[in-house]
Amino acid sequence: MITVVIPTIGRASLADAVPAGVPVIVVEDTGRRGPAAARNQGWRQARTPWVVFLDDDVVPAEGWADAVVKDLADLPEDVGGSQGRIEVPLPEGRRPTDAERNTAGLANADWITADMAYRRAALEKVGGFDERFPRAYREDADLALRVMAAGYRLVKGERVTRHPVRDDGFWASVRFQRGNADDALMRRIHGPGWRSLIGAGGLLPRHAATAALGLSALAMTTVAANGSGTARNRAAGAALLAATGWAALTARFAWERIAPGPRTPAEILRMLVTSVAIPPVACAHRLRGELRERW
Template identity: 60%
Template structure:
């Protein structure tokens, strides 16, 4: 049997548990070098670099740190697997502890799998508390041991991830992004299997309001239903939730309050009784299986009254946010010129305060994000070579653009003069080719939107499609020669989506 070719990918926000995970992983690899991963990729998903990550001092060249800019665990995992060069990408959460034989069993799990197997899940063990019943939070964490396809320990073939576009980055929290990917992989005709490797998932401490904050996942449930239909829970191995009861509880409470304020006590009283009964039932369901300590009981009583309206609020928020959500297609990208396309052109601008988006820019980019289309910016910035601005100036301006227009998946900047004969300055294709490579998207699956002929010629040279949005500086012959012309950014995005839909793979 051959050894599996795999890379371990670990998204993190810098928790201390990362060090424990890495120590255990490196010890397992040292115990069985033949089963060791080709590389360990730690993806730092903090929005801005903070304190150094808690990495082992003995970490060698096989451990590499990447950054994903605080876009959530789905985006961080995409950064990781796209940077890998192996057949498999094995994902671990930064709060698990691999067993001493994890690498040996991972290699055995992944080696010689049939071609129709797209993914392999490891076993997750959650240690129970000693000497008492588990709390409500601990019971919830213990459910991970029976969950399907969770990325606490889940490996996928890289070609399968590329086929389905990777993780859907609209899931910004560590919730549902793993189930969504599994459903898409299986829908594409690949099998998911279970392996023999094991990780331990300790229960993290929970604050008083942790269960209330967790209700934000109701917005992600809306996206799951939009993408996978009404029966997504059954297909994902999920149990039915309590949302209908939360909705009834919230409606009863609102009716009681409104009727009382309007003087309708005959309506307010039964509505209040219904609210109290539903809330008491919910609290009892959470209190009775637990340790029933005074602190735990008080927390359950208070949060059981707050959770139903919080759940309803987040469900409404999800309905608004994902009303037009379409399938995630991470294998498509739209690459924008920067100046006079996304923001007003200020020659050699190094001042973030002078950034002014063009009308409709935020709406256009948000529309692409809702469709799951990746976004990049490719921009000539010869002011760096001319000594008029620095690379740090360019970076600060780009950060300001992201503050105003939302996250950009990749920035590619050419700092050279026109006469430097570099391979990246538009109309040469280097910027587009580099952006596509970093996004793991074929140039033919990219559309370039710009305002001058150099943007269109660069797109053509790279094998991408081009859409021109003319401005005052666009020459008539550039408009005449452009493959596609749009009057504004919104229309350009419409045309880009149409071009990307042409010949879209099944």
């Protein structure tokens, strides 16, 4: 009835992601083409009516194989997909870090391929994943929107899959801003209202304001340093005003990330440093994505 497809880049956690009792196709992304391309390769090899996508860093709960069969049994033909329940175990005895809270958000996300089953007929109808999405970001939301646009419904099942939190390093939150480039592709495919269709928020407008104020402060400081008289004073005043606005927005962003967390020295330092870096990096990636889609 089902085939499980797992794309991997060689994580050690793969062993825990492979469920027992069902056919499994593991696709190693040796060419680094991205999970969308790897999943397409996998589901096209499958011959079962349903294909279940798991990530290589999840842990299906005990009895998962029986539970997924039960979730999919007797679903009406207009149901094209079924999502498992995602649980993110958080540490006990302390508040979660910013990174842990971000991962915990997967528990409430819709149609993510951490555990998502699709009817093979639905995948064939829409052509599978769009391989223009080069990373594990938005490629699953895009597929869900296209499947629903093709006339299918998506539902949620009762099976449970755990998604452990992993430490991706000090700069992980900055590296994740690369996904802003893929948001430009989402806008091109699904229109300007795509965020509301998948229930996604976004801080890019605020990041753009922060980055603009920072650049303005630098520009006016340069003008003041090379000017004289009234022009210098005006530039210095404009630089001070822009710098004050940049500092206020940056401090707000940092505190929003610090306040809910454990507030350890290491966490506070990481939030302060990355909160300065994220706005311009996010805007740069979005601009790159917009230019890529334009040309």
